[in-house]
Amino acid sequence: MAEMATSSGTTGTTSHLLSSLDPLLREWLPRQRWFAGKGRPVTGFDPVAVTELLPPGGRLGLYHLLLRVHQPAVPGAPPGPGDCYQLLIGVREALPPRLAPALVGHVTEGPLAGHTVYDALYDPRPAEVLLEALRGQERIGGLRFERDERQEIRPGLVARLLTAEQSNSSVVYGDAFILKLLRRVVPGVNPDLEIPLALAREGCPRVPAPAGWLRAEPDGEPYVLAVLQPYVSGADDGWELALRELAKGEDFVAEAHALGRATAEVHTALARSLPTVTLGRPQLQSLVDGMTERLAAAVRAVPALRPYEQGLQSAYTALASLAAEGRTWTAQRVHGDLHLGQCLRSPSGQWSLIDFEGEPARPLAERRMPQPPVRDVAGMLRSFDYAAHSVSPPALEWAHACRAAYCAGYAEASGRDPRTDPVLLRAYETDKAVYEVVYEARHRPDWLAVPLGAVRRLALPDQEARP
Known part of the structure; x- marks a missing residue:
């Protein structure tokens, strides 16, 4: 597992990868519930960070993408750098029927030519890769998987995506934990991690204490990307x-x-x-x-x-x-x-x-x-x-x-x-x-x-x- 690119040093492989995904993502992103720029076309992407989590040569490939999305400015608003979105893109030769709702598209050129790409959070195995990385407190490229060692994260917990409409994406692991993956991300201290950690220090039982979290610092800018908390089963x-x-x-x-x-x-x-x-x-x-x-x-x-x-x-x-x-x-x-x-x-x-x-x-x-x-x-x-x-x-x-x-x-x-x-x-x-x-x-x-x-x-x- 190795980071392929950051905004400060895009490799040729990453450039070809994103070029081949570009037309598919332009169509797919605006249809997502969590995409904030609805009503304006996507005109391009800049990679903030691209990390290969599973190489695409096997049955399943997996990429973690932080992409800055370019769109026409909102009328009356000053132009900005574009929103940054977090994507987990799976790669398969063909999608099984159960993953049809996750389809992004079929790649026709570049290093993934002939493969199908999809939103990997719909697929238990890629989602479980994230939990395994949190258990092991891994560092993969620029991604930092961290956890509270006082909370046990058992191996083998089966993942399932919650499909309710929301502005982010949530995955439940065996009714024990829930991972909230932030979709539209901004640099800085995110209150979705900061406040629950503060409440946990106070012993407040009204908010589930974070068990793990995912951070990155592309170009030295700190991002909180995901938070893992105990799942309130049957709530x-x-x-x-x-x-x-x-x-x-x-x-x-x-x-x-x-x-x-x-x-x-x-x-x-x-x-x-x-x-x-x-x-x-x-x-x-x-x-x-x-x-x-x-x-x-x-x-x-x-x-x-x-x-x-x-x-x-x-x-x-x-x-x-x-x-x-x-x-x-x-x-x-x-x-x-x-x-x-x-x-x-x-x-x-x-x-x-x-x-x-x-x-x-x-x-x-x-x-x-x-x-x-x-x-x-x-x-x-x-x-x-x-x-x-x-x-x-x-x-x-x-x-x-x-x-x-x-x-x-x-x-x-x-x-x-x-x-x-x-x-x-x-x-x-x-x-x-x-x-x-x-x-x-x-x-x-x-x-x-x-x-x-x-x-x-x-x-x-x-x-x-x-x-």
Whole structure:
């Protein structure tokens, strides 16, 4: 096993390899759920790093690719270097029927001519290569497979890819571990590893402690590429569980209360393990300015927001006014993208929080900034609203009861009820709803009515007092 190329020294073999894959990847990448540049053609690739994990001369070949993808700039946005994506490409002479969904294409030229290439995470054997490398703490080319030696990783665990739509890819190993492979990667300290490691040091049981991780440093830039954590076997996804209860006409109050407690416990542990800061007037004004800019951009992108712009802006103005009066808030590290789908309930009833990557579309430095904990609370409140709109007619009282129970559970565990800070809560919930409007308008127009309904409510000045 040897690294074939990096961005600082591309070999002829790697150049020919990527040249032969280029037309196939241009067609395949934009169809992937985790590809962020939808709606714009792929115009080319630059290799950041190419690592041969299994030589293609046998029955199975395997390449690890970090590729910078070039696309036309988003209208109105400055041109950038292009997003970097992580791919695990398998090579076979022919694909068995079970791997048909993984097909990338058939190579007609270059060193892999006559072979078929595919997304290797669909194939148990290539996925198991990654786990074996983590067990052995291997260094393969520029890839660094590392682990927590206090956790045993047994050999022979069979891999299976989780096919649920998500912005990354996850592989389960024998119901013992789950490997999250980040698809769109950026250099720097990734909170998806940083925060669980910090919580593990605090002994917080609400987040599975990382058992292993994959890093690389092409051209001296550090990248976190994958995180291995214990798999909560038999767990219910919070979103799916809420929808099932709704479909049966059951309330979700007890679960929402328990989830509020779990969130507060994670926040408390994070405040102990990572630095906190005080947000005074300058910091709050910067926060309000960011919210205002996002609102203005959203109104330009989705004209349906225009009638509510002034009312929504009042949520931010009220926060700026409190800051001007000398009010301060404590900020700390938070989840950053909390919703029901980021929570798991074990068969014993224990809730866990997962996926601390934050909103992938936002810069990494911004995702790592301390925030008021109410940001996570606002995200969860919006998630209850989304769940309520999955049935017809929308279960608005169900959502209201869940929101109240969640805040009560949070207060019980933390001693701080988010509803006692209504101006800050309204500002963050408004910011989240504005983000949702833009997302749904671009990706899921059928869901646009959900955040627009919240926008109508949040634009009313008397909404500060509603949980």
